[in-house]
Amino acid sequence: MPEPMIPNAAELVGWRKSTYSGNEAGSCLEVVDGHPDxxxxxxxxxxxxxxxxxxxxxxxxxxxxxxxDPPPSKV
Structure with missing residues (x-):
């Protein structure tokens, strides 16, 4: 079963850079803590x-x- 999508992520508040995101400027994964779903x-x-x-x-x-299996580093 596919995971649900939120069509417009800007509707949520409290985005933060994931601690699992890399330190490279272009590779930022953001998450919201405490979402009920x-x-x-x-x-x-x-x-x-x-x-x-x-x-x-x-x-x-x-x-x-x-x-x-981490993604390859950018060169």
């Missing part, structure tokens, strides 16, 4: 774009996957 996730470069609303287990799986 899960963990909203968006690309900071597109603040009015969609956000993915991950379940707690979906977020945990995503982070675990990144830790096990």
């Amino acid at each position: 899960g963990i909203p996730v968006r690309d900071s470069k597109i603040p009015t774009g969609p956000a993915l609303l991950l379940s707690t287990s979906g977020w945990t799986s995503f982070i675990t996957s990144l830790k096990e």
Whole structure:
């Protein structure tokens, strides 16, 4: 079952850069803490774009996957 989407992420307040986001300027993942339906996730470069609303287990799986197989570094 696909995760639900929030069409306009700017409708939510309290976005913060994820501690799991890289230190590179163009690679910022933002999340909202305390959302009642899960963990909203968006690309900071597109603040009015969609956000993915991950379940707690979906977020945990995503982070675990990144830790096990991190994306390649930009050169």
